[in-house]
Structures are given as structure tokens and as C-alpha cells.
Amino acid sequence: MDVFIAFVLAIVSGMLIDNVVLSRFYGICPFLGVSKKLNSAVGMGLAVVFVIVLSAVICWPIYTYILVPAGVPFLDTITYILVIACLVQLVGLFIKKYSPSLYKSLGVYLPLITTNCAVLGVVQSNSDQQLDFLMSLANAIGTSVGFMLIIIVFSAIRLRFESNNSPKAFKGLPVALMTAALMAIAFMGLKGMI
Amino acid sequence: MTRKKDGKLANFLKGIVVENPLFVSVLGTCPALATTTSIEGAIGMGILFSIVLICSNILISLLRKLISEEITTPAYIVVIATFVTIVKMMTNAFLPELYNTLGVFISLIVVNCIVLGRAEAYASKHGVLDSLLDACGMGIGYTLALLSIAFVREILGAGMISFGNIFTFIPRFDIPILKYVENDVVIYDYSINMFIQPTGAFIVFGTILAIIAAISNYKNNKAKVKEKLAKAKLKEAQ
Missing domain, CATH: 1.20.5 (Single alpha-helices involved in coiled-coils or other helix-helix interfaces)
Known part of the structure; x- marks a missing residue:
């Protein structure tokens, strides 16, 4: 039961309290780039959840059972980035074969996930902090769901202010960053939750 | 300053102002927001980033005729990841404070779009000297951009600019601006704490x-x- 509670708490804290975009600054590029439309934000979010959870599940045994016993834990970054790149390709092929409609909606965003720092960031911080398998999984789920949540909420807000009359210099990215700042203040309010 | 005086000079200078990777192309935003709480952190990040960019640009430019077109991206990623690992281990050995401050963001240089972008767009098509100049310009441009963000954030957020916390080889000293502390007694403090938090970034x-x-x-x-x-x-x- 204790393990279960710790698992749930780790998910919640990764998702809301230590939010991946607003307090740890992973994945700002897709956050700003792919949030112009709600549909694409949902697609990107789902794809990121899929890739982060899978890569955390695959990279943990690779680190613990191959890299550490072989005495080359410093090769972790290279291994992870290769695993992630292969995984993104594989996931793309898999989705293309079994669900062409999902592939169509995700298609453009899949290759972008390789360079999303959230993926490498989660896997790397899992091994840097020496988390066990369950906690790694919880971290991956919490972070990725947090990313999806934020990118969807942000794109919904963005739809509103894109049509508004903002000062000419602030049009586009600056006003998006200001919105993110306000969201970060809101999420700072959740800090005392756990 | 950016007028075409000389091909090589213009090539070097374009990364600093006209094509600044952070402010004009808006690439590499994650470390720009995460590592700019202090000027020293920003300088450290900028230097590590520049080292990786320069080394990978040179190597990729040297190998550009050997790497076949189908596998360019994986090959570049491996080259970049190798240099990042080297830089990471060096930092851990010689500047452990910097390593602890930047944390996972040293590894994340691998997925920094600027490095891969310069490799694909520039180093794979140009000679070694041009790639080196391009990388130097981009590295300096990125470092200056980080520095400008960190400058504002540290002054407004911490109230003073402190040196010697991360680069331990220089003596510790503070330049008080909005906050003045004498013998552990706060004389005045007008700093806005929000600016060293994520919101401020x-x-x-x-x-x-x-x-x-x-x-x-x-x-x-x-x-x-x-x-x-x-x-x-x-x-x-x-």
C-alpha cells in the first residue's frame, strides 16, 4: 500500500507541482511551436506521453542491467538518445500500420519528439537520481501527462489571445511567453499540496 | 557591424546579431529559461554549449563526405552526444559546482535544436574553417543572449550580482544593486523574488x-x- 501511495504521489507531483514545462523547463520548443491549434496540441501531447513512458520503461533496464554491470554508466546519454530516436521511428511505423488515421493526425509531430528535451530529460534524470523502476515509471507518467495537460490548456488559451488586439511588438511569441508566465504563477500555488 | 565587409568576418558575426540563435531563430529555449537564474550559470551553460557546438561542427564538417545522406541525422546525433558526454565528464571532474547547478541540462545539449540545426544546415555543406567560424559566432551569440536574460533576472530577482559561487577558482564577491547586506544584516532589499523563479524567466x-x-x-x-x-x-x- 505504501508503494502504491508513493507511486500516486510521484505521478501527481510530476504532473502538477513540479510541472515539466512551467517549472522544470523541459520541452519549451514544442510547447511554443505546436500549440497554435487545439487538435495538433492533443496529438502532440498523446504522442509525447506514449514515447516518454515507453522510453522510460526501455531505458531503465538498459541502464541497470547492461550499462552499470559493463562499467560504462557514462555512456548513458548516447544510449538514451539512440533508444529514443529508434523508438520514435518504431512507434511511427507501428501506428502507420495499425491506425492510419491516428498516424495522419500525429504524423508531422512524431519526428519532432526525438528533439523534445522532455523525453531525454525524464530518462536522464531517472538515472541521475538512481530511481527504482516503479518510481521511474511514475516520474515518466507524471511528467508526460503534465506536458499533455499544459500544452492542451495553453493551446486553448492561445486560441483566445491570437484573435485579440495585443500591442504590435507583443504579437506572437512574446504574448505567448507572458501567458506562460501567468500560468507558472498559477501552478506555483500548487506547491504546498504535498 | 553586420555589413558585408569580408566573407569570413560576416560569417562569424551573423551568429551574434542578425541570426542570433536564441532571440531571432528562437531555438534552444529550454536552457535559456532554466539556467539563467544567475550570471555565472548562464556563462557556464554558454561555454559548455559553445564547446559542444564548435567540436561537433568541426567533426561533422570533416566527415561530411563520408556520411551518406540517408543516415545523416542519427550520425550527427551520435557525434553530438559523444562531445556532450566528454564535456559532462570534464565539468564533473573540474567544476563540480557548475555540474550540480546545471544538472540534467548538460545532457540536454544533445537535443538542443541549435547544435543539430547548425550541423544539418551549415557544417554538412561547408569547409572546416567556415564551420568553425559559424560555430564560434553562434556560440558567442547564444552565450550573450543567455547572459542578457540572466543579467536582468539576477539583478531583479536576487538584488545583487554575485561571483565565485559556481566558478570557485575566483574569489567570492557580491555587487549590491537592489539589495545590500552588511555583516549579515540586510540594510535594504528591493529585490523581486519572482524573477529568479520560473515565472520571471x-x-x-x-x-x-x-x-x-x-x-x-x-x-x-x-x-x-x-x-x-x-x-x-x-x-x-x-
Whole structure:
């Protein structure tokens, strides 16, 4: 039961309290780039959840059972980035074969996930902090769901202010960053939750 | 400054102002927001980033005829990841404070779009010297951009600029600006703590982008007015 509670708490804290975009600054590029439309934000979010959870599940045994016993834990970054790149390709092929409609909606965003720092960031911080398998999984789920949540909420807000009359210099990215700042203040309010 | 005086010089300078990777292309935003709480952290990040960029640009430029077109991206990623690992281990050995401050963001240089972008767009098509100059320019441009964000954030957020916390080889000293502490007693403190928190990063970065947009708007308007005047003069002459 204790393990279960710790698992749930780790998910919640990764998702809301230590939010991946607003307090740890992973994945700002897709956050700003792919949030112009709600549909694409949902697609990107789902794809990121899929890739982060899978890569955390695959990279943990690779680190613990191959890299550490072989005495080359410093090769972790290279291994992870290769695993992630292969995984993104594989996931793309898999989705293309079994669900062409999902592939169509995700298609453009899949290759972008390789360079999303959230993926490498989660896997790397899992091994840097020496988390066990369950906690790694919880971290991956919490972070990725947090990313999806934020990118969807942000794109919904963005739809509103894109049509508004903002000062000419602030049009586009600056006003998006200001919105993110306000969201970060809101999420700072959740800090005392756990 | 950015006029075409000389091919090589222009190539070097373009990364600093005209094609600044952070403020103009808006790439590599994650470390720009995360590692700019202090000036020292920003300088450290900028230097590590520049080292990786310069080394990978040189190596990729040397190997550009050996790497076949189908596997460019994986090959580049492996090259970049190798240099990142080297830089990471060196930092851990010689500057452990910097390693602890930057944390996972040293590893994340691998997925920094600027490094891969320069490899794909520049180093794979140009000679070694040109790639080196390009990387130096981009590295300095990125470092200066990080520095400008960190400067504003540290002054407003911490109230003073402190040195020697991360680069332990220089003596510790503080330059008080908005906050003055003497013998552990706070004399005055007008700092806004929010600016060293994530919120401040977004605000400062957004404001700088807005200022740049305002300047370029102003320049465009000026050019347009000049054009109109020239046209009006032409008509008068006719």
C-alpha cells in the first residue's frame, strides 16, 4: 500500500507541482511551436506521453542491467538518445500500420519528439537520481501527462489571445511567453499540496 | 557591424546579431529559461554549449563526405552526444559546482535544436574553417543572449550580482544593486523574488523578444517611409 501511495504521489507531483514545462523547463520548443491549434496540441501531447513512458520503461533496464554491470554508466546519454530516436521511428511505423488515421493526425509531430528535451530529460534524470523502476515509471507518467495537460490548456488559451488586439511588438511569441508566465504563477500555488 | 565587409568576418558575426540563435531563430529555449537564474550559470551553460557546438561542427564538417545522406541525422546525433558526454565528464571532474547547478541540462545539449540545426544546415555543406567560424559566432551569440536574460533576472530577482559561487577558482564577491547586506544584516532589499523563479524567466524572455520585435518594426517603418518619400520625389521629378 505504501508503494502504491508513493507511486500516486510521484505521478501527481510530476504532473502538477513540479510541472515539466512551467517549472522544470523541459520541452519549451514544442510547447511554443505546436500549440497554435487545439487538435495538433492533443496529438502532440498523446504522442509525447506514449514515447516518454515507453522510453522510460526501455531505458531503465538498459541502464541497470547492461550499462552499470559493463562499467560504462557514462555512456548513458548516447544510449538514451539512440533508444529514443529508434523508438520514435518504431512507434511511427507501428501506428502507420495499425491506425492510419491516428498516424495522419500525429504524423508531422512524431519526428519532432526525438528533439523534445522532455523525453531525454525524464530518462536522464531517472538515472541521475538512481530511481527504482516503479518510481521511474511514475516520474515518466507524471511528467508526460503534465506536458499533455499544459500544452492542451495553453493551446486553448492561445486560441483566445491570437484573435485579440495585443500591442504590435507583443504579437506572437512574446504574448505567448507572458501567458506562460501567468500560468507558472498559477501552478506555483500548487506547491504546498504535498 | 553586420555589413558585408569580408566573407569570413560576416560569417562569424551573423551568429551574434542578425541570426542570433536564441532571440531571432528562437531555438534552444529550454536552457535559456532554466539556467539563467544567475550570471555565472548562464556563462557556464554558454561555454559548455559553445564547446559542444564548435567540436561537433568541426567533426561533422570533416566527415561530411563520408556520411551518406540517408543516415545523416542519427550520425550527427551520435557525434553530438559523444562531445556532450566528454564535456559532462570534464565539468564533473573540474567544476563540480557548475555540474550540480546545471544538472540534467548538460545532457540536454544533445537535443538542443541549435547544435543539430547548425550541423544539418551549415557544417554538412561547408569547409572546416567556415564551420568553425559559424560555430564560434553562434556560440558567442547564444552565450550573450543567455547572459542578457540572466543579467536582468539576477539583478531583479536576487538584488545583487554575485561571483565565485559556481566558478570557485575566483574569489567570492557580491555587487549590491537592489539589495545590500552588511555583516549579515540586510540594510535594504528591493529585490523581486519572482524573477529568479520560473515565472520571471518567461517574463524576461518575453519582454526581450518584444523589445526586439519593436526595434525591427521601427526599422521596417522607417524603411517604408523612406521608400515612400523616394517615390514621391520621383513623381515630382517626372
